[in-house]
Amino acid sequence: MAEIRAIFFDIDDTLYSTSEFSQMARENSVDALIHAGVNIPREALLKELSEVIAEFSSNYQEHYDKLLLRIPQETCKDINPAVLIASAVVAYHETKFRHLRPYEDALEAFKLLHSKTNLILGIITAGLAVKQAEKLVRLNLLQYIQNDAIFISDQIGVSKPNIKLFLRALTDLRLKPNEAMYIGDNPVNDIDPANTIGMITVRNRRTGRYTGLEGKTRPNYEIHNFYDLLDLLARDFNIKVQN
Numbered sequence: 001m002a003e004i005r006a007i008f009f010d011i012d013d014t015l016y017s018t019s020e021f022s023q024m025a026r027e028n029s030v031d032a033l034i035h036a037g038v039n040i041p042r043e044a045l046l047k048e049l050s051e052v053i054a055e056f057s058s059n060y061q062e063h064y065d066k067l068l069l070r071i072p073q074e075t076c077k078d079i080n081p082a083v084l085i086a087s088a089v090v091a092y093h094e095t096k097f098r099h100l101r102p103y104e105d106a107l108e109a110f111k112l113l114h115s116k117t118n119l120i121l122g123i124i125t126a127g128l129a130v131k132q133a134e135k136l137v138r139l140n141l142l143q144y145i146q147n148d149a150i151f152i153s154d155q156i157g158v159s160k161p162n163i164k165l166f167l168r169a170l171t172d173l174r175l176k177p178n179e180a181m182y183i184g185d186n187p188v189n190d191i192d193p194a195n196t197i198g199m200i201t202v203r204n205r206r207t208g209r210y211t212g213l214e215g216k217t218r219p220n221y222e223i224h225n226f227y228d229l230l231d232l233l234a235r236d237f238n239i240k241v242q243n
């Protein structure tokens with residue numbers, strides 16, 4: 001087994017529970033709309049919002065504008081729509097401020113790997129540059145991540161599952177594939193391409209939409225939390241960070 005020099009991480013549903021966070025943020029924004037005077041049952045409003053997000057994609061900027069167009073006008077009459085949209089947006093952002101946190105064991109693993117090894121800790125993620133970067137800031141993990149080891153599809157012009165995104169990380173940091181580990185939750189977008197180019201792959205089977213999905217290839221490892229990661233690093237790669 002080659003010596004590992006770098007570990008790259010996916011962000012969403014790997015470093016924090018994106019699915020649980022999104023649900024909470026949506027519920028809080030809907031509650032804010034109702035509090036601001038929209039007269040619709042909470043469940044109905046949540047369902048309508050889910051449809052907007054499904055139809056216009058999660059990265060669309062005007063979910064609440066569309067939501068207000070879709071509900072009966074008499075349910076929000078006499079309220080300035082800009083005030084309603086602002087109420088929902090503020091509630092969403094406040095949820096980020098209060099609840100966007102990494103898994104505790106992920107934070108612990110980053111701290112230990114950063115302080116006790118010379119490993120490059122990096123990110124390979126698919127999404128909009130500003131959104132993915134904001135997540136890294138809010139997760140408070142940037143202090144452990146090497147500056148030049150953050151690869152966001154939007155900035156590279158290549159997205160998952162294209163192997164070029166993963167190859168770019170290896171080339172830029174002068175790594176051989178078997179010197180680099182990739183950890184992600186999506187078997188098709190994360191594990192298959194990283195396997196294809198010969199990286200060491202770790203599937204984080206914890207939460208999210210993909211826990212039941214299988215890809216074309218098998219990961220080298222499966223973990224359920226980041227203590228599992230520290231265990232396999234100690235056992236198979238002689239990287240020992242715990243007493």
Ligand SMILES: [Mg+2]
Pocket residue numbers: 010011012013014184185186
């Ligand atoms: Mg993910």
